[in-house]
Amino acid sequence: MIELAPDHKVGLSLQSRLLPAAGCFGYGVEYAGLVDGALFGAIVTNAVSLRPHRGAPQPRVAELSDGCVLNTGDQNPGVRQVIKRYAGAWQRLGPPVIVHLAPDAPSDMARTARALAGTGAVAGLEVGLPDTASPSEASAWVAAARESELPVLARLPLFRAAMLAAACVQAGADALVVAAPPIAAAMHPSGQWVTGRLYGRTVHALVLPVVQQVRSLNNVPLIACGGVHSTADARALLSFGAVAVQLDGILLRSPWLLPRLAADLASEP
Amino acid sequence: MKHFTATVAARRMLGPALWEMSLCVPGLSTWQPGQGCLVATPAYLRRPLFPACLAPESLSVLITASTDPATAWLITRAPGDPVDLAGPFGRGFAAAERGERWLVVAEAAVDIGPLRQQIEAAVATGAEVLVLSGASHAATVFPAMELPPAVEVRIATGDGSLGTRGVVTGLLDAAVPWADHIVAVGSRRLYLALQATLRRLRPTWAREKAQVLISDVPLVCGVGACGACAVHGRHGVSLVCQAGPVVALDDALDSEAIV
Numbered sequence: 273m274i275e276l277a278p279d280h281k282v283g284l285s286l287q288s289r290l291l292p293a294a295g296c297f298g299y300g301v302e303y304a305g306l307v308d309g310a311l312f313g314a315i316v317t318n319a320v321s322l323r324p325h326r327g328a329p330q331p332r333v334a335e336l337s338d339g340c341v342l343n344t345g346d347q348n349p350g351v352r353q354v355i356k357r358y359a360g361a362w363q364r365l366g367p368p369v370i371v372h373l374a375p376d377a378p379s380d381m382a383r384t385a386r387a388l389a390g391t392g393a394v395a396g397l398e399v400g401l402p403d404t405a406s407p408s409e410a411s412a413w414v415a416a417a418r419e420s421e422l423p424v425l426a427r428l429p430l431f432r433a434a435m436l437a438a439a440c441v442q443a444g445a446d447a448l449v450v451a452a453p454p455i456a457a458a459m460h461p462s463g464q465w466v467t468g469r470l471y472g473r474t475v476h477a478l479v480l481p482v483v484q485q486v487r488s489l490n491n492v493p494l495i496a497c498g499g500v501h502s503t504a505d506a507r508a509l510l511s512f513g514a515v516a517v518q519l520d521g522i523l524l525r526s527p528w529l530l531p532r533l534a535a536d537l538a539s540e541p
Numbered sequence: 542m543k544h545f546t547a548t549v550a551a552r553r554m555l556g557p558a559l560w561e562m563s564l565c566v567p568g569l570s571t572w573q574p575g576q577g578c579l580v581a582t583p584a585y586l587r588r589p590l591f592p593a594c595l596a597p598e599s600l601s602v603l604i605t606a607s608t609d610p611a612t613a614w615l616i617t618r619a620p621g622d623p624v625d626l627a628g629p630f631g632r633g634f635a636a637a638e639r640g641e642r643w644l645v646v647a648e649a650a651v652d653i654g655p656l657r658q659q660i661e662a663a664v665a666t667g668a669e670v671l672v673l674s675g676a677s678h679a680a681t682v683f684p685a686m687e688l689p690p691a692v693e694v695r696i697a698t699g700d701g702s703l704g705t706r707g708v709v710t711g712l713l714d715a716a717v718p719w720a721d722h723i724v725a726v727g728s729r730r731l732y733l734a735l736q737a738t739l740r741r742l743r744p745t746w747a748r749e750k751a752q753v754l755i756s757d758v759p760l761v762c763g764v765g766a767c768g769a770c771a772v773h774g775r776h777g778v779s780l781v782c783q784a785g786p787v788v789a790l791d792d793a794l795d796s797e798a799i800v
Contacts (some may be wrong), residue, residue, distance in 0.1 A: 295767065306542055330759075
């Protein structure tokens with residue numbers, strides 16, 4: 273059992289060290305029949321905001337030689353619709369559900385967080401910090417999410433993770449996620465540039481030293497995320513100090529590799 | 542949607558740049574014409590393909606040589622090679638009924654692929670089928686002998702080497718008044734021309750009876766999880782892998798395009 277929120281009155285326990293990254297597993301129901309979501313320690317959902325977001329225009333994806341750039345613009349139907357559509361299913365999923373919060377005004381995020389907490393179907397919240405967040409902004413967002421009284425994970429931007437980690441912990445984050453996919457740009461075959469999150473094997477090499485750095489500076493549980501495409505990739509992140517690993521690009525490519533990954537890591541101490 | 546490890550059963554060339562690849566897919570059962578699958582290639586992301594022929598535990602796809610290395614890789618697969626695919630995803634074409642008149646429009650030879658099973662099914666049901674097929678020149682026309690004998694085929698080639706000189710949209714005026722249902726696969730330009738022809742010649746046309754395939758939007762997960770295929774339209778945001786790839790013509794054109 274892996275405890276993500278040891279100081280929280282309720283806590284957030286995982287039966288497995290694997291979680292999906294936000295944006296890569298929908299709201300927990302889309303892969304039913306294709307992938308056994310029960311193999312995850314928890315389900316991290318796609319982004320949710322107070323009001324609906326239309327998200328980015330097309331093209332949303334540009335492929336690279338060993339990865340892709342994806343920009344959905346945090347498209348979501350808003351918290352009211354998300355609750356209406358998915359809260360019932362979340363109760364029946366099995367693994368605890370962690371809802372990813374899109375960066376809203378803190379007051380709006382607080383309303384979203386309280387609404388999700390009120391369903392009784394959500395076990396935790398993951399705050400998606402934008403790449404440009406300052407420490408004070410990060411603190412405000414974490415504090416907003418904590419109004420839910422649920423365990424709060426702070427997902428840190430890759431290249432500012434060390435700078436923001438302390439502020440998030442001081443604001444009450446129970447765990448840290450290192451990291452959000454870095455921002456990148458790639459050209460779509462139409463000739464248009466797509467600027468968004470970078471997924472691919474190369475990201476793993478970028479994440480490893482940041483995990484080590486944040487681990488050395490903070491004592492809260494750390495979840496690593498970025499470029500995991502094999503058991504060896506996951507084990508490396510765990511060896512650098514993470515207690516759990518989020519899967520992103522691999523879920524876009526071959527989600528049916530999950531059983532093998534889960535089985536391999538089940539034997540990890 | 543399910544995950545399959547298929548095997549290449551056969552590969553044959555239908556034209557200078559057109560191949561039909563037949564796959565043995567153990568466990569494959571139902572698949573609606575127009576639904577797609579996602580095939581693993583050396584590229585990072587899977588490639589969407591739309592089966593041309595469907596049978597229990599087998600399917601075939603049409604592949605054209607293109608600048609996409611992933612597609613080029615597929616063409617080199619030989620009988621016995623494994624192919625990793627997932628499907629079906631999305632919504633397919635409506636089913637035909639006996640006595641109906643189905644107009645099938647394919648902008649290029651490869652566009653017959655997603656329509657082929659629909660053509661076969663319509664003929665088997667007892668519907669009449671007219672196919673409008675476009676190509677740049679005679680050598681690149683989809684071989685009419687590959688379609689059921691009961692199907693009438695009208696061809697347009699850019700250089701006039703076969704059929705009518707011009708593009709396939711030039712054949713619409715003569716065909717649209719005849720049709721009860723229309724299905725089309727091609728570019729947004731084709732769909733705009735089809736919509737304009739319908740509004741001019743069939744102003745009371747029931748919108749759900751003209752269906753097209755959206756193929757210019759990135760398709761990544763196939764299950765509506767990643768949001769890559771979302772398009773903004775008159776009715777809000779919809780996911781092509783779920784609400785499509787076959788949609789009403791008007792809905793396809795109401796949605797944003799990759800220009």
